[in-house]
Amino acid sequence: MLEIKDLKASVDGKQILKGVNLTVNKGEVHAIMGPNGSGKSTFASVIAGREDYSVDGGSLTFNGKDMLELSADERAKEGLFLAFQYPVEIPGVSTINFLKTAIAEIRQYRGFPPLEAKDFLKMMKEKQKLVEIEANLTGRAVNEGFSGGEKKRNEIFQMAMLEPSLAILDETDSGLDIDALRIVAGGVNKLRSGENAFILITHYQRLLEYITPDFVHVLYNGRIVKSGTRELALELERKGYDWIKEEFSEMPV
Amino acid sequence: MALTSEKSGKKRTVAGEDELFKNSGVAGKWLGEIEQRLGDTNPLIKHIQNNAAKEFARTGLPGRRDEDYKYTNIRQYLQEDFVARNGQENISVELIKPLLLNNSVNLVFINDKYVPGLSVTENLPEGIAAGDFYFNKDRVHDKAAQHFNKAAGESKNPMALLNTALAGNGFYIFVPKNFILDVPVHIIHIITGEVKSLYNPRNLVYLEENSQLTLIESYHTVGDCKQVFTNSLTELFVEDNAVLENYILQDEGAGSYHSDSRFLSIGRGGKSNCVTVSLNGIILRNDSNVLIHGEHAEAHLNGLFLLKGNDHTDNHTLVEHLAPNCSSKELYKGIIGDSATGVFNGKIYVHPEAQKTDAYQSNKNVLTGDKATIDTKPQLEIYADDVRCSHGTSTGKLNEEALFYLQSRGLNKQLAKKVLLQAFAKEVSNTIKNEAFRTFIEKKIQEKLI
Numbered sequence: 001m002l003e004i005k006d007l008k009a010s011v012d013g014k015q016i017l018k019g020v021n022l023t024v025n026k027g028e029v030h031a032i033m034g035p036n037g038s039g040k041s042t043f044a045s046v047i048a049g050r051e052d053y054s055v056d057g058g059s060l061t062f063n064g065k066d067m068l069e070l071s072a073d074e075r076a077k078e079g080l081f082l083a084f085q086y087p088v089e090i091p092g093v094s095t096i097n098f099l100k101t102a103i104a105e106i107r108q109y110r111g112f113p114p115l116e117a118k119d120f121l122k123m124m125k126e127k128q129k130l131v132e133i134e135a136n137l138t139g140r141a142v143n144e145g146f147s148g149g150e151k152k153r154n155e156i157f158q159m160a161m162l163e164p165s166l167a168i169l170d171e172t173d174s175g176l177d178i179d180a181l182r183i184v185a186g187g188v189n190k191l192r193s194g195e196n197a198f199i200l201i202t203h204y205q206r207l208l209e210y211i212t213p214d215f216v217h218v219l220y221n222g223r224i225v226k227s228g229t230r231e232l233a234l235e236l237e238r239k240g241y242d243w244i245k246e247e248f249s250e251m252p253v
Numbered sequence: 254m255a256l257t258s259e260k261s262g263k264k265r266t267v268a269g270e271d272e273l274f275k276n277s278g279v280a281g282k283w284l285g286e287i288e289q290r291l292g293d294t295n296p297l298i299k300h301i302q303n304n305a306a307k308e309f310a311r312t313g314l315p316g317r318r319d320e321d322y323k324y325t326n327i328r329q330y331l332q333e334d335f336v337a338r339n340g341q342e343n344i345s346v347e348l349i350k351p352l353l354l355n356n357s358v359n360l361v362f363i364n365d366k367y368v369p370g371l372s373v374t375e376n377l378p379e380g381i382a383a384g385d386f387y388f389n390k391d392r393v394h395d396k397a398a399q400h401f402n403k404a405a406g407e408s409k410n411p412m413a414l415l416n417t418a419l420a421g422n423g424f425y426i427f428v429p430k431n432f433i434l435d436v437p438v439h440i441i442h443i444i445t446g447e448v449k450s451l452y453n454p455r456n457l458v459y460l461e462e463n464s465q466l467t468l469i470e471s472y473h474t475v476g477d478c479k480q481v482f483t484n485s486l487t488e489l490f491v492e493d494n495a496v497l498e499n500y501i502l503q504d505e506g507a508g509s510y511h512s513d514s515r516f517l518s519i520g521r522g523g524k525s526n527c528v529t530v531s532l533n534g535i536i537l538r539n540d541s542n543v544l545i546h547g548e549h550a551e552a553h554l555n556g557l558f559l560l561k562g563n564d565h566t567d568n569h570t571l572v573e574h575l576a577p578n579c580s581s582k583e584l585y586k587g588i589i590g591d592s593a594t595g596v597f598n599g600k601i602y603v604h605p606e607a608q609k610t611d612a613y614q615s616n617k618n619v620l621t622g623d624k625a626t627i628d629t630k631p632q633l634e635i636y637a638d639d640v641r642c643s644h645g646t647s648t649g650k651l652n653e654e655a656l657f658y659l660q661s662r663g664l665n666k667q668l669a670k671k672v673l674l675q676a677f678a679k680e681v682s683n684t685i686k687n688e689a690f691r692t693f694i695e696k697k698i699q700e701k702l703i
Contacts, residue, residue: 049660049661050657052653071660071665071666072657072660072661073660073661073662073663073664073665073666073669074665076660076661076662076663077663082661084661087658088652088655088658090655090658090659090676091676091680092675092676092677092679092680093672093673093676098659098662098672099662101664101672102659102662102664103663105663105664105668109663158662162663
């Protein structure tokens, strides 16, 4: 589904990703962990197509298509979703209207007619229930005045509505209390299927107690330096990141 | 209720007192050109008009050297070879139809001329006077004459003086005591005419105690209108506990130059909400002057200017607090694209007796064009010591984070921009309480943002 080869990217002339390799197949959940500043959020942004990052080398294909040729919205229309670490507040734009527009755009791209109003409302209700988000939140302007937990839940709700085939969750667990974390994780688990895939970017393994990953990767200094299974996350939890830093800091660039 | 308008028909003769100005530069020239002045039927008005002409002969047209016109050089647009005229043109019903608002009184003016034949007045309740100044002479004209220039009279603004001197006609609305007019009055102001014409529509709105009115004014150009200068002036009196909602849409073509002066006087417990939406026009200058002279009064001034190409819109506001315990709120927002220029100059003046004043002013702008500019100047002058006054201004580009957020959900960049700009504009359009007009305006905004 997702094929990343030797991906290099920089921002403001500073190289952040120094050759990342990753393959994600349908039905898989990958966790990407790493210390602060290792390039995790850059990695998420580059996949999603953020313009301030320049890709200096490597390839990124999604369902066989070269993503580097596509803009952020086209990538979304191809089935990619990024849940933001810091969801943006957009005063004056209601979540409902925004999602209606987004879904219409995505459907048009794929050659489908817009959803009927009643089907859209039905879908809203279903997904609200699925991710346990209150209807009053989705009636308000996007994330405006939301608490940290509400913003993250709104990300999961939008993900549920847009039904991406690959979702990247960028530190969705950060700043969440245990109840919010349970709800967010519950939403992901309910959406998980043999047809879609997830990349969970996280600093702590806490989230992985709720969502069991198939693979765990450690991103450090712009590279994936270690890959394993859930055991690796537990090891990181026990030992911290220092041993990774020691082991890989001398790696030639 | 029948509505009539008088035609003066023949060219007015410049004689007697008028003779004094005949040779006083451009004021005298224009005075000689118009056929009809308000004062032609009322000596009191005539006297005021002549004084204004005298005063204007001294000030002349404003230009860059005048601090208040630093960014809007009127002399560049209104030149001496312009001809002062009264409205004459006829236009077809078909052109007016799309501009009519349902469930409203629609009064059509072509330049300064009232056109009863195109107006829709069946919703006008008995007891309300709405039409031109000469309408219903017996009862209404006196009230209009009494208040002529009472709100604008102190102003030394050259454009206001010019309007007073040359004013021929305009809309007049009188709402008697305790009358709540629940049908909005919509003035459709059509700008048209020969190249290099000057029109000076003069309007007066009078709300007696405890009365209420929603007044909508929309300015449109029709036909091949080039270099037509409209110098409009509206006096609005909101007496004790009266409530005025006033919405202005400026949807004018590239051939229109428009200076709009507004003098609003609010009495004790009165409330006014004035929203100006400027969508088109190569040169627009709005002067909104609010004088709060009674306690516990409330004034809201809001504006949205959406500029493209070489559009130029200059909003000047002056809110004067003369009485204690009053509040004023101002919100002006600009979306400025291409090489357009926006200007905001807002002044709050708190007189010593206006204790416990609560005044706030805000100007926010988004520049969407590389050559777009905004000159913004908020001013506070406070002579009372127990007040709450503040102002804020911000100018920037669209939030890149928000743009990427919307794009990451499948909206292309252009659509994402549009969604954000619409939301930005909505803060102002939301202050239009009349739903039909708000919908009408929001549709216009949407079209302009494409």
